[in-house]
Amino acid sequence: MHDTSHKPEEHGPGYSQEDWDEVSDNPKLTTEELASMQPASEVPEVYALLPKRGRGRPKLTDAKVNFTMRIAPDLLEAYRVTGDGWQVRMHEDLQAGMDRRIQEMLDRSRRVVPLSRPDKQTA
Numbered sequence: 441m442h443d444t445s446h447k448p449e450e451h452g453p454g455y456s457q458e459d460w461d462e463v464s465d466n467p468k469l470t471t472e473e474l475a476s477m478q479p480a481s482e483v484p485e486v487y488a489l490l491p492k493r494g495r496g497r498p499k500l501t502d503a504k505v506n507f508t509m510r511i512a513p514d515l516l517e518a519y520r521v522t523g524d525g526w527q528v529r530m531h532e533d534l535q536a537g538m539d540r541r542i543q544e545m546l547d548r549s550r551r552v553v554p555l556s557r558p559d560k561q562t563a
């Protein structure tokens with residue numbers, strides 16, 4: 441019988457500090473240099489060059505909105521059985537339906553309906 445229990449992977453020897461020092465482009469800082477350092481926020485000409493961004497992922501300009509909608513269970517199940525990505529397909533179907541409805545409204549507004557005018561009788 442074979443032992444199938446999980447065994448941690450064995451890693452190589454790794455890198456020593458000497459290895460890192462050999463390939464480093466940064467010279468060692470002296471004690472005086474370390475003592476003279478100050479935060480970038482205290483050096484306006486440096487701080488102005490730093491990129492400004494908030495915490496976390498940047499906000500999308502066209503981010504989708506989360507909302508709750510009540511639909512028939514059989515309709516929901518019909519989308520779910522189509523597999524992964526059913527939410528995207530539902531979104532695409534809703535978008536296509538809205539595009540079709542907007543087009544129908546535009547078509548109706550372009551139709552010219554003749555006005556019925558009473559005939560003028562000449563006396």
